[in-house]
Amino acid sequence: MKADVLIIGGGIQGCATAYHLARQGASVIVLEKDYVARHASGVNAGGVRLLGRDMAEVALSKASMEMWQTLSDELGHDTGFRRQGLVNIAVDETDLNTLRAREAKMRATGYTHERIIDRGELRERLPHVNPNCVGGVISELDGYAIPYQSTNAFRLAAERHGARIVEGEELLSLRRVGCSWLAQGSSTRFEADTVVNCAGAWADRIALMIGDNVPLSHAAPMLMITARMPHFVKPVVGAVSRQLSFKQFQNGTVLIGGGAKGFADRAAGSTRLDYAKLADAARTTAEFFPIMRRAAINRMWAGFEAYMPDNLPVIGPAVNAPRAFHAFGFSAHGFQMGPVVGQVMADLVLTGRSQFPLGPFRIDRYDRKVL
Amino acid sequence: MFQSLRKPERDRVTITVNGHPIEAIAGQSVWSAMALNGQTITRRAALSGEDRSAYCAMGVCFECLVEIDGLPNQQACLRRVTEGMAVTTQEITETTEATNAGL
Amino acid sequence: MQAFDCAIIGAGPAGMSAAITLAKSGACVAVLDQASRAGGQIYRASADSPLPDAHVLGADYTDGATLIAEFERVDITHITQADVWHIGDDGRILFSHFGDTRELHCREMLLCPGAMERPMPIPGWTLPGVMTAGAAQVMLKSDAMVAKGAVFAGSGPLLYLIVAQYLRLGVPVAAMVDTTPRQNYLAAAPLLPRAMRNLPMLKKGLDLLREIRASGVPVYRGATDLQVLGDTRAQGLRFTSASRSHDIAADTVFLHHGVQPNLNMTRAMDLTHRWNADQLCWQVDTDAFGQSSVPHVAVAGDGAGIIGADGARMAGRLAALNILHRLDLLPQEGLDRAAAPDLAALAAMSPFRAFIDRLYRPSDALRLPRDPDTLVCRCEEQTLAQLRTGFEQGARDPNALKMLTRCGMGPCQGRQCGHIVAGLLSDWRNEPPETVGYYRLRSPQRLLTLDELSRFHAIPAPTEATE
Structure with a gap:
């Protein structure tokens, strides 16, 4: 299967990214080893929280919160979001x-x-x-949403715009050949110009395939x-x-x-x-x-959650490979960020830029530190 | 119509079902005490509010949930009556509002 | 904390037999059971029946009293009214006991969760007044309570037994509506000659049917298109038999079409399960000694696959022997010798079981709902049509469908809808049940209050208590 963009991981970040890309005309495949929203995106607490965010995240979280208010209408499916404070x-x-x-x-x-x-x-x-x-x-502005419903709403909206979601297909290998990424799944081969790593608690393994090391841990x-x-x-x-x-x-x-x-x-x-x-x-x-x-x-x-040492996510381009991007490591508070991260990732893939300062979320922010 | 074939027993207790006192046999299931006194409705369905009643009588269907001494979600088929027990049908649906703070 | 050698969950025929075998060989055993007296569902109140004469229920039932008496004589820790809500494969058991959460540890564990009736999702099955034949039995055994003028509908030995018991007690029965498909008789016929080796069992079944027929109770056979009548409560049953539609008025309708293992305990432990294509249900995968995919966890009795009470006693003993061996209380030769009679007896029962399974195999029309408005999930009130919509929105896995529609999320924790949802998805996906899978279940296995959870007490084993 071929596409412009191959997204690894069918959680909320992956599905939201797929939606924003497909909406703008990109051809997208989402590769999911289990089924959409199987892990953290489907079984989290459903909190849609702006309160108490790390200063580095406030701008993104605030933008996302505004998106949540009208998200069900935009996606055409109920996310279960209720603004309760x-x-x-x-x-x-x-x-x-x-x-x-x-x-x-x-x-x-x-x-x-x-x-x-x-x-x-x-x-x-x-x-x-x-x-x-x-x-x-x-x-x-805060409230809650129903995690599985929200993630599935993004998935259905992405599919409506032509995105293909492949469930039950685990990524076994990934390599850059010429101007393409060749991905071997458990039963199918995929080829894409760009890959986006939204693999949650498994994202460090995908990052490794791309060429980036990252100190990701996981917890339950x-x-x-x-x-x-x-x-x-x-x-x-x-x-x-x-x-x-x-x-x-x-x-x-x-x-x-x-x-x-x-x-x-x-x-x-x-x-x-x-x-x-x-x-x-x-x-x-x-x-x-x-x-x-x-x-x-x-x-x-x-559920499995991926954590970074500073509890801040990785959002941005890969440092050791071209046409690869990461969005993971949300450290148990990424559900609320899904809508805006989808947009940020689509912007990065399509234009190489984002309107948000992404410096604190660089994947190599630990490269020179002794942990 | 439910009927008891129980051999005569003296060990009786009094409980209330929705405020009405009824006589029961010590150790009898709450469900049978209710049903033999014509109270076969145990709870309201969570969404529609429709009446529900015991289905399996052995603890696996959770249709016979009642409130016992103010504690909701008690299985009437598994709980046994004791003197003075207050049983009420469980009225909790998804729109029920709390009336006390439980303090 | 010192651990028990073995904890047994459930004091039915399997659990009691196992406890007796283990205790006699000196193992330190704890038995946890939900009831206030041992017996399980089948021998419920067999030792202290509220009926003036329990013999009308039959010798199979009253014989249970002997087993209960023996069980109550052996030296074990029997914890009654224990609501087990967590069983860890690390040997830790958590249970609610009179408002507290208690904890005990064991080296080996034997689960005897027993059977439950296969849900029968016909239109109107959630109306008050609709119960199962098993419910009729439980009410009769434990509370001497009967429903006069009820309709009994479905198929299988338990249905015929309770109708016969009602008749012996002089309780009027409105009708027996037998749904056993005609083609089942043909399909089971080739299995009959081998089943004949178990003549007493076969005769017992035939006697029941003869007893019902002789009573003059209207019996309808080959019934299809069942529907409970009534708007707010059951007023009767409508069905088709011999190409004619019938309405039978009754305020109680008892349904039955077979039993299946009570899965929540074994599922919550993530033990390996397999699909039983003969009994059309999931069951935990064990060896002949009940040993599961986790070596120190065994499962015996109907909870490990339907074998009936006599089979459960044997399975309980076999599991106990293997556990004794694992505890170094019984050498391999002793195990082989002691196990041989029960292994042979169980093998001898299997042709009869195969015949019964084939004869009373539930029809798909009763196993899975057909009417779009029929509730599949009773707790969360999800209809067939709503589940279908969820499936079309991408929820192809039982757990995804659960998260999208809330089916299986209510207080019964999927006990009623689990097999139905898995069966529907299997049909819709046109894939075998093994591929579709089942709900992912977790502790607690029953509702427990925050208050109960917040109070922990450990139960020491007897040796520690006397130190």
Whole structure:
């Protein structure tokens, strides 16, 4: 099979890139070893979060957030996105000081989307919160989406524009021959002018095939979801200094995250859960929201996530090969960035440039450092 | 119509089903205590709100979810009655709003 | 923490037999079971029936009391009312017990999750008043509760047994609607001569049918196009038999067309499974001793493939013998010698099993829904038409379809829709079930509250407790 662009990985970054490329007339093939959204893009917590981003990511994340607001209409399929706001709770004065320092930094850079709220407004927004909490910070544009639906929406829109998605096809080898990339899949050969590496927790292996070394690691953040509960919380909820993160979806189920990690065995393709840590998460959640004590947990799981040492993604051109680009290593907060990354990658592939400063995301940013 | 063929037993308890007191045999399943008293609806379907009732009676269909002493998602076919137990049909659908903070 | 030599999950015929064998050879055994008394589904309340005379249920049932009595005499740790929600292949078991989460460790584990009835997704199958024949049995055994004037519909020995039991108890039955396809009799006929070697079993089945026929209860055969009547609750059953449409009024409809392994436990452990083309269901892949793809995890009884209660007792003993050998409590020669009778008996049962499997093989029309509005996923209320739309939107894998439509995401965790969804995808993709696969299942295997999860207690093995 031949195409202008071969994208490795059918997650949200790969499908969004395919969509933006195909929309502009490029012929695109997406190669996916399992099925679209099988891993992090389908099984993540669904948070669409601008609040608390690393300064290097704010511009991209903010642009992406604006795209999310109308994404379902644009793609012609429901992503499940709901703008509910995101509140990070402060439990004491120390937390509030942390928030004030952050706010000063944000204002200095000209960002105003994060706003500190006092105890009264916290109670108003979160009537069921533990009354001991003293305040928090809110970002109004934030919310959640349904991960699989969102990724599949990009996939369907990409296909509508002619992109070809090949599932169940693993990339075995990749080499640059003349002006082409020759890719050998498990059953098919592919040829393209350009490759884009969106392979998530497997992206370091693809990067190696392209010729770039990268210090990527992987882990298995754990999640659990409850049976339906009466609606008690609208915003997505986090905490300034505690491992708390949950959201109640429109269907009534409550997804609890918080960042606790299980065990990721990439060679075996499996994850294990750490139940003691999940019990901690349960305790923390019930402490902040006593109503959650009676919540019935229905599923627990952990997906593979790729992490960079600085928790910032790799976004940009390969350094050791022409016509190759990377977008991976989002360190468990890439889902929200999907829409804008798709556009950035399409711009890079088609024009060689992006309107966003991508310096902090260079793949070779660790080349001269001793890790 | 459900009917009991149980041999006479003295060990009786009183429970409430949706607020109405009923007599039951200690150790009897909550489902049978409900059903023998004409309360065969256990829960509402999550989306349509339609009535649902026990299907498998052995713990694998989760249709008989009721609230027991305020705790939702209890399988009526597996739980056993005890004196004073308060059983209510489970009304949680995807549009239900919370009414108390659980404090 | 000291570990048990072996933990057994489930105290039905397989689990009880295994526990007896293990305990008699000195193994330190824990048995975890959901019920307050051992017996499993088949021998439920066999030791303490609420019925004035349990003998009307038949000798196969009352015989269970003997096994339960023996089980309750041996020296083991029997943890009743244990809701097991996580079994790790590292030998760790987590379960809910009266509001707490408890943990125990074991060197070897034997899973005896038993069987569940094959869901029967006919139009109206979610209406209140529609239950399974197995439900009728459970209600009768554990609570002496019956439904007067019910219709029984479907196919298979369990259906005929419960109808006969109702009749013996004098409970009126509106009708028995037999869906066994006529061609099944022809297809099973060549298997009959070998099955004749198990004459007592065969005779038992024929006696049941004769008993029903003699009772005068209307029996309809070769029934198709089943549909539960009623808008908000069951009011009867409509079906076609002998080219005529029939409506039978009833406020309870009991459905049955066979049983299948209760898969969630073995699936959640990622044990290797295989498709059983005779029984049209998935089952865990084991050797003759129940050993799974993980060496220290064995599975026995109907949960490892439907073999019935007598077979389950044998399978439980065989698994126990192998576990004793793995624990260095039984040398290879001893294992070979002790296992020989049960291995031979199980082999002798297989021709009969093959005949029954073929005769009562469910028709595709009852196994998979045909009407676009029929609910496939009862919990999340997903219809056949909605799943088809999801498939057309690219969700070709059971897990992708689950994530797109929420089928299988409700409280039953796919127990009801798992086989249906896999079967539909197999049809739509025109690929075998093995290629299509099944839901990826994870702990917890039952709903557990945040409160329960947040409270951990370890259970020490008896030797540690006495130190």
